[in-house]
Amino acid sequence: MYEVRFHGRGGQGAVMAAQSLADAAFIEGNYAxxxxxxxxERRGAPVLAxxxxxxxxxxxxxxxxxxxxxxxxxxxxxxLINVAEGLSKDGMAILNxxxxxxxxxxxxxxxxxxxxxxxxxxxxxxxPITNSVMLGAFAKATGLVKIESIEKGxxxxxxARIGERIAKKNAKAARTAYERTAIGTCKGGRIFKKEKxxxxxxxxxxxxxxxRAMKTDAGLVGPGSFVExxxxxxxxxxxxxxxxKCIECLFCWFYCPEGCISRTSNGLKIDYDYCKxxxxxxxxxxxxxxxxxx
Amino acid sequence: MMRMVTGNYAxxxxxxxxxxxxxxxxxxxxxxxIVEHASEFVNDGLLDAEFMRVESEHSAMSACxxxxxxxxxxxxxxxxxxxxxxxxxxxxxxxxxLPIVMPVVNRTVASxxxxxxxxNDTMPQRxxxxxxxxxxxxxxxxxxxxxxxxIAENKKVLLPIMVNLDAFILSHxxxxxxxxxxxxxxxxxxxxxxxxxxxxxxxxMTVGSFAPPEYIQEVRxxxxxxxxxxxxxxxEVNDEFAKMFGRNYHGMVEEYRTEGAxxxxxxxxxxxxxxxxxxxxxxxxxxxxxxxxxxxxRPFPIEQFIDIxxxxxxxxxxxRSISFGSGGxxxxxxxxxxxxxxxIPMINFLAGLGGRDVxxxxxxxxxxxxxxxxxxxxxxxxxxxxxxxxVTP
Numbered sequence: 001m002y003e004v005r006f007h008g009r010g011g012q013g014a015v016m017a018a019q020s021l022a023d024a025a026f027i028e029g030n031y032a033x034x035x036x037x038x039x040x041e042r043r044g045a046p047v048l049a050x051x052x053x054x055x056x057x058x059x060x061x062x063x064x065x066x067x068x069x070x071x072x073x074x075x076x077x078x079x080l081i082n083v084a085e086g087l088s089k090d091g092m093a094i095l096n097x098x099x100x101x102x103x104x105x106x107x108x109x110x111x112x113x114x115x116x117x118x119x120x121x122x123x124x125x126x127x128p129i130t131n132s133v134m135l136g137a138f139a140k141a142t143g144l145v146k147i148e149s150i151e152k153g154x155x156x157x158x159x160a161r162i163g164e165r166i167a168k169k170n171a172k173a174a175r176t177a178y179e180r181t182a183i184g185t186c187k188g189g190r191i192f193k194k195e196k197x198x199x200x201x202x203x204x205x206x207x208x209x210x211x212r213a214m215k216t217d218a219g220l221v222g223p224g225s226f227v228e229x230x231x232x233x234x235x236x237x238x239x240x241x242x243x244x245k246c247i248e249c250l251f252c253w254f255y256c257p258e259g260c261i262s263r264t265s266n267g268l269k270i271d272y273d274y275c276k277x278x279x280x281x282x283x284x285x286x287x288x289x290x291x292x293x294x
Numbered sequence: 295m296m297r298m299v300t301g302n303y304a305x306x307x308x309x310x311x312x313x314x315x316x317x318x319x320x321x322x323x324x325x326x327x328i329v330e331h332a333s334e335f336v337n338d339g340l341l342d343a344e345f346m347r348v349e350s351e352h353s354a355m356s357a358c359x360x361x362x363x364x365x366x367x368x369x370x371x372x373x374x375x376x377x378x379x380x381x382x383x384x385x386x387x388x389x390x391x392l393p394i395v396m397p398v399v400n401r402t403v404a405s406x407x408x409x410x411x412x413x414n415d416t417m418p419q420r421x422x423x424x425x426x427x428x429x430x431x432x433x434x435x436x437x438x439x440x441x442x443x444x445i446a447e448n449k450k451v452l453l454p455i456m457v458n459l460d461a462f463i464l465s466h467x468x469x470x471x472x473x474x475x476x477x478x479x480x481x482x483x484x485x486x487x488x489x490x491x492x493x494x495x496x497x498x499m500t501v502g503s504f505a506p507p508e509y510i511q512e513v514r515x516x517x518x519x520x521x522x523x524x525x526x527x528x529x530e531v532n533d534e535f536a537k538m539f540g541r542n543y544h545g546m547v548e549e550y551r552t553e554g555a556x557x558x559x560x561x562x563x564x565x566x567x568x569x570x571x572x573x574x575x576x577x578x579x580x581x582x583x584x585x586x587x588x589x590x591x592r593p594f595p596i597e598q599f600i601d602i603x604x605x606x607x608x609x610x611x612x613x614r615s616i617s618f619g620s621g622g623x624x625x626x627x628x629x630x631x632x633x634x635x636x637x638i639p640m641i642n643f644l645a646g647l648g649g650r651d652v653x654x655x656x657x658x659x660x661x662x663x664x665x666x667x668x669x670x671x672x673x674x675x676x677x678x679x680x681x682x683x684x685v686t687p
Contacts, residue, residue: 206490207516208501209500209501210363210390210499210501224498
């Protein structure tokens with residue numbers, strides 16, 4: 001059996017990537033499972049997905065803590081969290097990065113594959129969704145599944161969800177990544193600050209979770225605690241308002257799902273601390289006054 | 295002061311004496327009179343409360359949850375389908391530790407549509423984190439509304455509670471009820487002053503938030519601990535009430551003539567009253583039978599039943615509802631409670647479903663079968679349906 005952990009952000013398609021990998025392995029006669037773990041924050045939030053592949057029926061129902069492979073869909077995550085946590089010494093990290101494997105530093109020295117997935121996704125798909133791309137890289141880096149099976153898996157899973165036309169583009173993106181993936185070994189010795197979590201006992205936990213503003217070792221909790229959780233770091237594209245073109249119709253202010261646009265005496269202002277770069281404002285702007293800049 | 299009132303009036307007057315702040319009202323037979331009486335109290339200036347006419351029971355419970363979260367005493371009443379419609383909001387009140395008191399007039403849940411007494415409305419709510427008490431007469435109904443607030447608002451408990459009364463048999467029956475004086479009730483039940491949750495702009499709190507698995511198991515344990523703490527608090531409140539008002543309901547269960555009994559019948563709700571008479575007749579004939587009135591279903595009186603089971607030879611349990619494919623809820627719980635402590639035979643009796651009258655003859659049959667089990671140590675049938683055409687009891 002081999003176990004794969006996907007790291008991505010909501011909207012990058014980690015879940016569909018895990019499903020497509022499992023489907024590809026299944027096509028080749030294996031038993032395979034894929035499942036997600038994510039919170040309620042939706043687009044942009046760090047997301048985990050998992051895949052297990054074996055010749056026989058898989059009974060294990062836990063999340064994967066000691067993966068054989070990790071696939072990282074978002075290039076910024078490598079610097080934020082220890083994506084290689086628990087990674088087997090014989091395992092491999094497959095990363096979305098513009099760097100060569102030798103230029104990457106992770107917790108341990110492990111075999112590493114890199115591919116500039118964001119650029120491929122933008123070229124082939126027109127959007128920075130890197131899931132299918134990274135599957136092509138996985139096929140190349142591990143040789144565990146044929147690229148043809150990955151293409152079939154993408155056609156199955158993506159085809160059913162978003163239609164054949166886009167599925168084909170994704171299969172092409174995977175093939176492109178397959179051809180461009182660099183394989184090597186990363187540097188080890190990177191120390192990640194262990195993320196502190198607020199884990200109170202049931203007695204320490206406010207009754208029924210009715211929580212006042214509190215300072216904990218892991219940061220603020222309760223009303224107002226989001227000052228510490230700046231979701232702007234999740235952004236790939238940044239909306240820029242052209243004040244010359246803006247007619248102040250307030251469509252962007254109305255449609256922004258994060259409430260990040262405010263009206264000021266000096267026109268509309270975007271709060272980049274929390275803007276996730278979803279681009280809805282640019283899409284809705286009737287004056288084409290908002291440009292999304294990478 | 296003694297007055298001739300219905301169970302519904304007793305409930306409403308209990309709310310008045312408890313000085314509730316918010317009444318969320320939505321009508322459903324046979325409960326409607328409760329909120330009608332309450333609306334009159336508010337209209338006549340007898341009760342200083344916000345009377346909120348909501349568009350459904352789901353909204354009624356939502357209003358109570360919100361009101362209780364602002365730190366006031368919240369009240370509503372319902373029955374049958376109305377309670378079913380509240381189901382999802384009940385969990386929010388339970389895990390949110392909101393001490394709402396809700397009388398439920400136990401009425402059969404469709405289908406078929408019926409308006410008479412059955413406990414298949416409240417029994418399915420047993421896992422929502424609400425306490426449940428079942429009453430036997432209108433006096434107990436009034437007294438338990440007052441006691442319910444005191445139990446629910448106790449700092450060691452802080453859980454909502456249902457005060458249950460059988461449809462028509464109590465809700466629409468007039469009988470003499472002693473109305474306690476307001477000043478005495480005020481002394482017994484002071485103003486509610488919550489610390490754990492009271493939404494206010496001056497003291498911001500996050501209430502009803504999202505929580506990942508890292509926290510929810512601890513929240514579950516909090517509810518469980520409160521439920522277990524309630525066992526002691528119920529007894530303390532019972533004893534304090536008895537001392538102050540002279541009426542003792544004996545806490546989680548009441549034993550009636552159980553001394554030296556070979557066979558004990560456990561009853562819930564109004565059947566208890568009829569059973570008292572039959573027990574007296576049997577005792578007069580020298581038959582060693584006793585009665586246990588099951589009052590609190592949540593928390594369940596596990597310790598009491600372990601003790602009772604050790605003192606008798608067979609236990610029969612009467613239920614006015616059934617968990618299809620298993621048995622009556624009280625039977626299942628009593629059996630589970632005494633497991634490992636004794637191996638005496640147990641029988642479940644189902645009767646009075648859909649509000650069919652449970653008669654003295656039916657109770658005699660229950661006692662005879664339990665006595666037989668006590669004698670032989672054996673049980674022919676675990677679950678006995680009484681008075682069901684085509685089914686041999």
